[in-house]
Structures are given as C-alpha cells and as structure tokens.
Amino acid sequence: MQYQRLGKRGPMVSTMGFGAWAIGGMNWGKTDDEVSINALNEAIDRGVTLIDTADVYGFGHSEDLISQVIKKRGKGNIIIATKAGNDFYNATTDDDKGYGPIRQTYTKEYLIFAAENSIKRLGVEALDILQLHSPNLEKLEQDEPWLALEQLKRDGKIKHAGLSIQSFKENEQAHLLDLHHDILDSIQVRYNLLEREAEENLFPKAIQYGIGVIVRIPLLFGLLTGKFNSATTFGEDDHRKMNLSPEKLRTYLQKLENYKPFFEHYPDQSLAQVSLRFCISHPACHTAIPGAKTSKQVHENTASSDLGPIPEDVLKKFVD
Numbered sequence: 001m002q003y004q005r006l007g008k009r010g011p012m013v014s015t016m017g018f019g020a021w022a023i024g025g026m027n028w029g030k031t032d033d034e035v036s037i038n039a040l041n042e043a044i045d046r047g048v049t050l051i052d053t054a055d056v057y058g059f060g061h062s063e064d065l066i067s068q069v070i071k072k073r074g075k076g077n078i079i080i081a082t083k084a085g086n087d088f089y090n091a092t093t094d095d096d097k098g099y100g101p102i103r104q105t106y107t108k109e110y111l112i113f114a115a116e117n118s119i120k121r122l123g124v125e126a127l128d129i130l131q132l133h134s135p136n137l138e139k140l141e142q143d144e145p146w147l148a149l150e151q152l153k154r155d156g157k158i159k160h161a162g163l164s165i166q167s168f169k170e171n172e173q174a175h176l177l178d179l180h181h182d183i184l185d186s187i188q189v190r191y192n193l194l195e196r197e198a199e200e201n202l203f204p205k206a207i208q209y210g211i212g213v214i215v216r217i218p219l220l221f222g223l224l225t226g227k228f229n230s231a232t233t234f235g236e237d238d239h240r241k242m243n244l245s246p247e248k249l250r251t252y253l254q255k256l257e258n259y260k261p262f263f264e265h266y267p268d269q270s271l272a273q274v275s276l277r278f279c280i281s282h283p284a285c286h287t288a289i290p291g292a293k294t295s296k297q298v299h300e301n302t303a304s305s306d307l308g309p310i311p312e313d314v315l316k317k318f319v320d
Contacts, residue, residue, distance in 0.1 A: 001047030002305045006286050007212025009185045010160055011079050011128065015280050016305035017050030018043040018298070019216065019291035023065055024058025027099055027239040031293055033065060040069045042295040044078065046302040052214065052289040054083035054133055055118050056102060063121040071123055080122060081214065083133035083164055084114035098242060106132065106139040111148035115157055131162035131188055137169065140176055149183050160185040165202065174201035177209055186212035192220050193278050194255050203284035215288040218279040219272055223252055226271035262318035269307065276304035281315060
C-alpha cells in the first residue's frame with residue numbers, strides 16, 4: 001500500500017481507501033453485516049487507512065459498522081471521512097424518494113447537530129474529516145455551511161473540513177475553491193476513466209490551493225470492473241437501476257470500447273485495477289475510495305495502490 005498526504009493540510013492517507021456507502025445496507029441491494037465487517041477488517045489489514053462514509057448511508061448504519069470495527073481493533077492511524085447535509089433526521093416520505101426520505105439541510109445549526117451525532121455513532125472524540133455532502137450551488141452560496149465548518153473546527157469537533165462536489169457540477173462549483181480555500185482541506189470528486197470533467201477547472205484549482213482530492217465513483221458503480229453488459233439489470237433496492245439505467249449503461253459501454261487497447265496494455269491486471277490506477281494518476285488526486293461489500297473486492301482494489309499510478313507516456317498514448 002502506498003501513502004501520501006491529502007493536500008497540504010490534510011492527514012496522511014492510503015492511496016486506495018474504502019468507500020462505505022454500500023455496507024450501509026441501503027441502495028446497493030442486499031448486504032450482510034458480518035460480510036461487511038470482514039471487508040472492513042480486510043481493508044485495514046491490507047493497509048487501508050482512509051474509510052469514507054456518510055451519516056446518511058444506511059441512516060447511520062455504515063457509521064455504526066465502522067465504529068464496531070475500530071472499537072474492537074483500535075483506531076490507530078485510520079482516518080474516517082464522513083459527510084453531513086443529507087438530512088434523514090427530519091425528512092418525511094414526501095422528500096427524496098430516490099434514496100429514501102432525505103432533504104438537503106445546510107443550516108449552521110443542523111450541520112453542527114449532524115456532526116455531533118456522527119461523533120457519537122463513530123465513538124470518536126472528533127471527526128477526522130467532515131464533508132458537506134454534495135449540496136447544490138444554491139446551498140453553498142449561503143454563509144451558513146461555511147460558518148458551521150469554521151465553528152466545528154474552532155470547537156475541536158472536526159480536524160479537517162471538506163466538500164463533496166455535486167456530481168456533474170464539477171465546473172459549476174469549481175469557483176468555490178477560490179472563495180473557501182482557507183477552510184477547505186479536501187474535496188471529494190466524481191472522477192473516473194469515463195467521467196473526466198473535473199480535469200478542466202476543478203483539479204487545477206485544487207493544485208493551486210493545495211487542497212486534497214478524494215476520488216469517488218472511481219469504478220463508475222462497478223461498470224469499470226467489466227462485469228456489466230447491455231443486458232445487466234438491477235433490483236428495485238439498488239440505486240444503479242436509476243444511475244445505470246439501460247440507456248445510460250449502453251452509452252457508457254460504448255465509451256468503454258474506446259479504451260480497450262488501454263486495458264490490453266496491462267494483460268495481467270483486471271479492468272478494475274487499471275481503472276483505479278488511472279484515478280490516482282492525475283497529479284491533483286491523492287486517493288480513491290472504491291466501494292466494497294466483500295473481502296474479495298477489497299483485495300482486488302487495494303492491489304491497485306501497490307501497482308501505483310499509470311506512467312505519463314502510457315496515458316498520453318491510450319487515454320489523452
């Protein structure tokens with residue numbers, strides 16, 4: 001496992017982390033807590049030090065499972081990055097029906113409340129990283145979310161502040177780094193071989209201000225593992241029924257065909273490993289957080305860190 005600092009002010013992290021959305025037990029189909037805990041332990045045993053979660057994942061369940069693991073084995077050098085703002089505490093059934101009853105709440109009072117609840121669930125004295133959870137630009141143009149992060153830092157309840165950039169708004173929200181680079185230690189970004197908008201404006205600004213970058217959705221919800229085809233379908237309790245609808249799936253698979261020579265250049269590596277290596281090859285990117293539900297998935301993902309970034313000459317030949 002390789003490690004690097006998450007930006008100029010962030011903690012040292014493994015270049016391959018653990019994305020803990022799926023183990024929350026919602027939106028990814030059926031999960032088994034024992035299997036999930038085994039996967040977390042496997043990740044830590046293999047050198048993973050960054051675990052990314054959110055209070056809304058399983059409505060607290062993902063954080064609960066992480067807490068069980070660190071309580072048993074000790075926190076050590078593990079960095080837990082969580083998120084707040086997708087309010088499931090006060091939502092009703094009339095709110096977001098895609099992921100259950102959730103509403104975007106980014107008032108100062110709510111974010112402090114949510115952070116305090118995450119501290120309790122995780123069983124820690126302070127949150128290593130608290131990230132605003134992909135709010136829309138209207139919310140981020142208000143003062144309150146930034147005042148909340150400042151207050152939480154002052155009070156010692158969070159060590160680092162982050163922003164999870166809303167998907168497909170990488171260019172629209174890039175200017176926020178100009179405005180808030182003093183408070184932001186890291187950003188989390190949707191970025192993978194087939195979705196590279198962040199390279200245009202966001203990554204250059206992150207480099208300029210020394211802000212750490214956590215890459216999410218590096219395997220495009222599993223599509224970049226090579227296990228999906230145009231006939232693949234997902235259950236009603238799986239968010240990919242919407243996010244990888246038949247039409248979207250066909251479009252992505254067609255784009256993926258263009259990269260066949262790239263994958264063939266590494267015949268001894270899986271599609272997932274090459275795709276993950278791509279995500280940590282950009283100079284702005286410090287770590288990627290592929291989701292995993294099983295120890296087998298963890299083993300394959302973590303091997304990507306050992307293999308390191310893709311050399312620049314290979315990227316220029318097959319990707320640029």
